[in-house]
Amino acid sequence: MNTLLLFVLLSLLKVAIVTVILLTSVAYTVLLERKVVGRIQNRWGPSRVGPFGLFQPLADGIKLFLKEDIIPSGVYRPLYLLAPMIALGCALISISVIPFGAALRVHGVDLFQIADLNIGLLVLLAVTSVGVYGIALSGWASNNKYSLMGSVRATAQMISYELALGLSLVGVVLRAGSLRLRDIVNIQSTHGMRSWNIFGGFQFVAFFIYLIAAYAETNRTPFDLPEAETELTGGYHTEYSSMKFAMFFMAEYANMITVGCVATLLFLGGWSSPFGHLLPVIGGPIVQALLPVAWFVAKVFFFLFLYIWVRGTLPRFRYDQLMGFGWKVLMPLALANIIVTSLVLAIRG
């Protein structure tokens, strides 16, 4: 069989599987959030549809599809329809450079990563930046004052925190000397937990900058001002109904998963085990291939849980506090982190 044809077919299979898994995880992250926030607020959360409310996402999906799809008369239609597509599209594209497990090649095709690019980190940054357009355009095209205010706020917030986010990654790149995500993980998987960037790499400041900036990037509590319902009714999605409304939320949760993946890869050693260097190698080749994936999923799950926990715990910032914090605290801190990291690396040689 032709090599290229085989490569394309296997890639197509990978794309299909990853997209389905991602969308399912999005649906169940929503359920997890409703359950956990419910327990935090001393109530049960969804519990009627299926055992433990497990079919709730399915019911929600059907309901949203059957809802009336309203396109208000004042909107600018092309951009109004394009905006949710950009938001969801970018959220789904950014997963493509993320490696889920140790490199395992079958017929030259990497099983646990869609596209192994040597500029993986740049692709991630670029695609998430384009995602801002979805929110900016949705508010402008809606021709609604609340939407416009929400989207202008969201855009200013996202681009402000993107600076700190981009700068916080430089320390990681300094240590790995590569933008390829597999190289960044490989340098962290030599001595278990000790070689992770957050501990042995001394990137814990960068880690917290990244985490805070990522919460603001995904418009999550305590930075969810774009959808501050008490002052803006809904924010940028006020005029959206049916699945178009849901697409913004699918994008938000997909971005949460991507943020969890990136934080895991860059700071928590990706798929490497925290004490892998101490234990003897166990199991056959299948266990050897799947164990890293299990570690990766566990770490990403931790970040998703943290997202929900923070949402159930913290109140919302005020807008001037938010912008002040991003520009005056996070950005100088990120620059200082770069200088210190490069100095230490220069001294150590």
Added chain:
Amino acid sequence: MNKPAYMWNYIPLLMQILAAVGLAGFIIAASWFIGRHRNSKVKLAAYECGMVAQGDARGRFSVRFYMVAMLFILFDVEAVFMLPWAVIYRKLPATTGSRFFGFWEMLVYVGFVLVGFFYIWKKGILEWSKDKADL
């Protein structure tokens, strides 16, 4: 079997882009065709909490948002310049013969960034709650 060329790695990325855009378009279309439509003039008006919408929404808003957008472009370009430096940083001592060459070079660059940063800070562009600092 020969090893796939590196550029082939962009094929799956392209596929993912097509899949994502296709899926998004499909959802928009399906949502429009599945749900029923019973429109009225009031239902299609802009939703402003029951008030009749006055005028066009695309009015004027604070100039600070433009300022932030402009500053973002400036500082993001500066941030992007740091990435290539970070990638070759650990190889610099071998090529330049000095361990601290890369460090001093970047310190000068960060210094320039900080001068601009200090300027906009003192100029009051980052103050969102002071009316006095109107620009």
